[in-house]
Amino acid sequence: MTLARPGQFFHLLCTGEMGMLAPFFRRPMSAYLADPSSGRLEFLYKVNGRGTRALAALQPGEELNVLGPLGRGFRLDPSWKNIVVVGRGVGLATLAPLAEAAAAQRIKVTAILSARRPDLLMSAERFQNTGARVLPVYDSDGSSAPEEVEKLLDRLIASRLADAFFVCGSQRLLRLLQRFSETHAIPGQVALEQQMACGLGMCFCCVRPFREDGKIAQRRVCWEGPVFNLQEALA
Amino acid sequence: MTSRLADVKTDSREPQVDLSVRIGRLTLANPVMPASGTFAEGLEQVFDFNRLGAFVTKTITRDYRSGNPTPRVAETASGMLNSIGIPSKGLATFLSDTLPFYRRYRPPLIVSISAPTAEQFAELARELTVPGIAAIEANISCPNIEADGRAFAMLPDSTETVVRRLRAATELPLWVKLTPNTADIAAVASAAEAAGADALVVANTILGMAVDADTFRPRLGSIMGGLSGPAVKPIILRMTYQAARAVSIPVIGCGGIGTAEDAVEYLLAGATAVQVGTATFLHPNATPEIIDGLATFCCRRGIARIEDLVGALVLDDASLPAAAS
Numbered sequence: 187m188t189l190a191r192p193g194q195f196f197h198l199l200c201t202g203e204m205g206m207l208a209p210f211f212r213r214p215m216s217a218y219l220a221d222p223s224s225g226r227l228e229f230l231y232k233v234n235g236r237g238t239r240a241l242a243a244l245q246p247g248e249e250l251n252v253l254g255p256l257g258r259g260f261r262l263d264p265s266w267k268n269i270v271v272v273g274r275g276v277g278l279a280t281l282a283p284l285a286e287a288a289a290a291q292r293i294k295v296t297a298i299l300s301a302r303r304p305d306l307l308m309s310a311e312r313f314q315n316t317g318a319r320v321l322p323v324y325d326s327d328g329s330s331a332p333e334e335v336e337k338l339l340d341r342l343i344a345s346r347l348a349d350a351f352f353v354c355g356s357q358r359l360l361r362l363l364q365r366f367s368e369t370h371a372i373p374g375q376v377a378l379e380q381q382m383a384c385g386l387g388m389c390f391c392c393v394r395p396f397r398e399d400g401k402i403a404q405r406r407v408c409w410e411g412p413v414f415n416l417q418e419a420l421a
Numbered sequence: 422m423t424s425r426l427a428d429v430k431t432d433s434r435e436p437q438v439d440l441s442v443r444i445g446r447l448t449l450a451n452p453v454m455p456a457s458g459t460f461a462e463g464l465e466q467v468f469d470f471n472r473l474g475a476f477v478t479k480t481i482t483r484d485y486r487s488g489n490p491t492p493r494v495a496e497t498a499s500g501m502l503n504s505i506g507i508p509s510k511g512l513a514t515f516l517s518d519t520l521p522f523y524r525r526y527r528p529p530l531i532v533s534i535s536a537p538t539a540e541q542f543a544e545l546a547r548e549l550t551v552p553g554i555a556a557i558e559a560n561i562s563c564p565n566i567e568a569d570g571r572a573f574a575m576l577p578d579s580t581e582t583v584v585r586r587l588r589a590a591t592e593l594p595l596w597v598k599l600t601p602n603t604a605d606i607a608a609v610a611s612a613a614e615a616a617g618a619d620a621l622v623v624a625n626t627i628l629g630m631a632v633d634a635d636t637f638r639p640r641l642g643s644i645m646g647g648l649s650g651p652a653v654k655p656i657i658l659r660m661t662y663q664a665a666r667a668v669s670i671p672v673i674g675c676g677g678i679g680t681a682e683d684a685v686e687y688l689l690a691g692a693t694a695v696q697v698g699t700a701t702f703l704h705p706n707a708t709p710e711i712i713d714g715l716a717t718f719c720c721r722r723g724i725a726r727i728e729d730l731v732g733a734l735v736l737d738d739a740s741l742p743a744a745a746s
Binding site: 209253384391 | 458459460461462463464466467479487488491492493494496497498499500501503505508650701702703705
C-alpha cells in the first residue's frame, strides 16, 4: 500500500484567503514525500506564481483540497542494480522519492544534482540518507556545464553504475541524457511538466510532443505521464 | 488534507423525487450530463458512471486531428479560456475502442461530432447511426470552411442548411449545439428547430482572448479561444432563456454550471437538462454532487418531479415588455 508512487503527482486546489485573486485551476505538484505509515504528504515548491503564493499563504491547520495520486510514476526494473538520477531545481523534489524507492529495492543510486550555486542545492541530504552517492554540480564553479556532466556520465557508465537514467527539471539535461541513452543503449525515464487544467486526461491541454513509430504524437502529461520513456520525449 | 479520489462517495440512494426528464423520445434518469470535451474514462476512478443522466463524448471527427499548439488553456477571473482544437483519434478508433467502453454503462451515449462541411457532417452522422449510440450532438459551433471559417451556428441560414443535411442522414435523435458568438440566438435556435433538430444545447464557449503583459504574447497558442466557467453563466443563462422561448423542442443549458443551484437556475430559465463542463476540471465529482443537490433541492421545496421546474421562472406582469402582453 503506497500513498503515491515516486513521480506521481497531486492536483492542488490553491484557494484559501486569495478570494477573487485565487488561481482558477488546480496546480499539479509531484509528491516530495508520501509516507503511508504516517499518512504524511509533503510538497516542495518555489513560490513563483499565483498558485504557489496561495499555497504559501496557507496557515497551519487550514485545509488544502488535493486530488490524487494521479498519473504514471517511475518504474524500476528489478533487473537494474545501479541507476543514475539527474535533476535540477525543483526537479529534485520529484526524484528524491525515487531514490528512496530504489534503495528499498536494493538498487544503488548515483544522484547528479544540479543547481546554480551550492546554497541553492535542494534535497542533497534526502538523497544521501537513502545511501545514494551524491554528485552535486553547480553553475557557479562550472561543474554543471554539459561537458563536465558528460565526463561524470562517462565514468559512471565505464564503472557499470548506469543500468538506467532518470531525469527531471532541465531540458538541457534531458537532451544530454537522451544522447547518452541512445549511444550506450541504456534505458531511461523522464518526468515532464506542462500546464494542466483537469489532471485526469479529460481536457487535453497538457499535451507534449513524443516520437512514436517514426511520427510525432501528442500525449497528455497528466494521463500518459508525467513519467515518460526518455527516448520518446521531444526536448 | 483530504484526497478527493479517496473520499468520494458513490451515493446510490434512490432519489425521493422523480429526477427523470424527457429529451424528445429519450428519457434521461436525471437532467445532468457532462459537456462535450470535459469527460473521459479517467473519471471512472472518481464516481459511478451509472449515476449520470447521459454521457456526452468529446467531439469526434472522421479523421485523426492532432489539435492546436500549446498553450491550449489560460485561466481568467472565474473562468477558463481554451483552444484545444478538437484533437480526435478519428471515427474508426471511436467505433472500435471508445464505443465498447461506454456500452458497459447504463446512461445513454450522446456522441458529439464535428466536420468542416455540411455534407461531411451528414456523412459522419450516418456512419455513427449504430447500436449503442443514443443520440448525435452536432457541434455546429466549429468553423465552416465553406463560409470563410465562420461557424455554422453563427447564422440561421447556415444552421438550417447543416441541420437539414444531418436530419436526412440519421434517424437518431439529433441535438444541435449552438454558439453564443451569434447576434441572434433565438433566430438560430428557430432555424435549427425548423430543420429538424430534436434538442438544442445552449451553448458552446464564448470567443475570448488573453494577453501576457510580461511577455507581450497571447496566452493561447492559437491567440483566441473559448471562455467557459462561472464567468460566462449570466450570458449563457440569458441565451438559454431566449432560445427556450423561441422553440418548442427541449433546450439543454450549458455554461458555468458548478452547483445544483446553478442547474436549478437553468431549469427555471427554460432548460430541460444541463451539461456540466469546466466545473469537472476543478472538482471531478461535480456532476454527481449536482445530481444529489437537485434531489435535495426538490425534497426541500416539495417538488415531486424535476420537470416541474422547467421554465417555471416567475415573472411579474411589470417585468414583461409591453409588446409581449
